[in-house]
Amino acid sequence: MKREYAYCLPVLALLASTGLARAQDITIAVAGPLTGPVATIGEQIKNGAELAAQAINQSGGVNGRNIKVVLYDDACDPKQAVAIANRIVAEGIKFVNGHACSGSSIPASEVYAEADVLMMSPSSSHPTMTDKAAEQGWTTVMRLYGRDDAQGKFIGPWIKQNYGSKKIAILHDKSAYGKGLADVVKASLNASGVKEVFYEGINAGEKDYTAVVNRLKTQGVEFLYFGGYHTEAGLILRQAGDQNYKFQLMMGDSIATPEFGSVAGRAADGTLFTFPPDARDSEAAKGAIAQFQRINFVPEGFTLFSYATIQALAGGIAKAGSTDPKAVAKTLRSANVDTVLGPVTFDDKGDVKDPKYIINVWKDGKYSRLTQ
Known part of the structure; x- marks a missing residue:
């Protein structure tokens, strides 16, 4: 008996420092093109997600649990996206911020839907993604971005x-x-x-x-x-x-x-x-902008959409009082959640409600709102 107890003690200690500790985190996979021709978009998605998780954790987490972000590179390639989706499901992750490109999100969404994993894209705009989900009765396919x-x-x-x-x-x-x-x-x-x-x-x-x-x-x-x-x-x-x-x-x-x-x-x-209108100008994004300034990163493009996606998932979990993806998805369709984009809610298909657009113009290596 003593030998068995002595043997189990370090094992219990190991579990406490690894598996049991990790069980306290809410893991969110971040899937996007970290390499390849559009890797700059992947960098925006990555930085937005990581800083959102950081801010949430510094404020006490979600129902006392920290958000843990894990990165996956699909290179904006449909085949790689499906392989990554299967890997995320196999690893038991229940929430996904991604994918970035519509060509990746559409096939990957089928994998997530069948496994009841909640995916929310911060940038994919092709209507097929949520239209097909609605036709199939998949409730865990969502997007925090306007449709084409x-x-x-x-x-x-x-x-x-x-x-x-x-x-x-x-x-x-x-x-x-x-x-x-x-x-x-x-x-x-x-x-x-x-x-x-x-x-x-x-x-x-x-x-x-x-x-x-x-x-x-x-x-x-x-x-x-x-x-x-x-x-x-x-x-x-x-x-x-x-x-x-x-x-x-x-x-x-x-x-x-x-x-x-x-x-x-x-x-x-x-x-x-x-x-969409630049969220950097809004009061809701003020704290996030300060975070990005500290790491010397300009949060343009899809950065704040990725930040908001993490916030929306966290807010849905908090309001649902559950980490069950279906329960969270249902909550997000009926309750507003606060984000750097302002309060957001979703329709029955899983699309963000009432998207807005403006026209921007490029000049001298940067873009700004067109005024005419």
């Missing part, structure tokens, strides 16, 4: 009013995000009586878009709407500038990163894009 169809309805009338008489082309990068956004903008414009010169997809990841630029130039395109990411958009603009060819470029929210300016150079100036 809402963004398209906002921007279509604006393009018609300001550029409806110009020669308009629409391109996309064939991704779920890029094509999805281009589709809704095209539909909105066509419904208002504006017809584009042409609508096509390009191959993402290439370094030479001279053929694309030549096509735009030959067709006399004056306004280009591009559904895709900042890397391809920046190259198209730069290579058009090399030919002294200028057109008005407009995009969705993916170019809210300084890397766009680095890729496009001076050609970036004047580029327009839609994005």
Whole structure:
């Protein structure tokens, strides 16, 4: 008996310092492109999540329990996203901040839904993600970001009013995000009586878009709407500038990163894009902004959406009084939770209610709200 007790004592001590201690934490997986072409977006998601968890823990945690953030890199690749989703489920994690890219979130959401894991994307905008979840009766698929169809309805009338008489082309990068956004903008414009010169997809990841630029130039395109990411958009603009060819470029929210300016150079100036109102200007984000200043990180783009996602998950857990993902998801559909974006709540599909948009313009390597 004594030998057995002596043997068990260090084991109990080990459990106390590892497994039992970890059981006190509420683990939230953060899944996004930490590497790859859009890694700057992953950096925004990462920093937003980590600092939100830090602030929550310093304020006493959630019902006395700390938030623990664990990072997973999907490189914005659908196959990697599914593999990571399966890994997160296997590790017993019940809450996910992610994924970032729609092409990753849509297939990963199926894995989470079947395992009753609550995923909340801070940036994925393709309607299919929550539409499919609603059709299947999956309640644990959510997003803290506006849908492409809402963004398209906002921007279509604006393009018609300001550029409806110009020669308009629409391109996309064939991704779920890029094509999805281009589709809704095209539909909105066509419904208002504006017809584009042409609508096509390009191959993402290439370094030479001279053929694309030549096509735009030959067709006399004056306004280009591009559904895709900042890397391809920046190259198209730069290579058009090399030919002294200028057109008005407009995009969705993916170019809210300084890397766009680095890729496009001076050609970036004047580029327009839609994005929700900048939360950095709100009183609710004041404390968070101070946190980011201490680490010398500018919380632009999706940073504060990721911060808010952690807050929303934590707030849902606190109000539900439970870490059961279904109970938390149900609570979030009926109760407001406070975030750096202000109070948020979700509809029956799991989409954030009442998303707002503004138009931003790039100039001198940074962007600001368009005033006109």
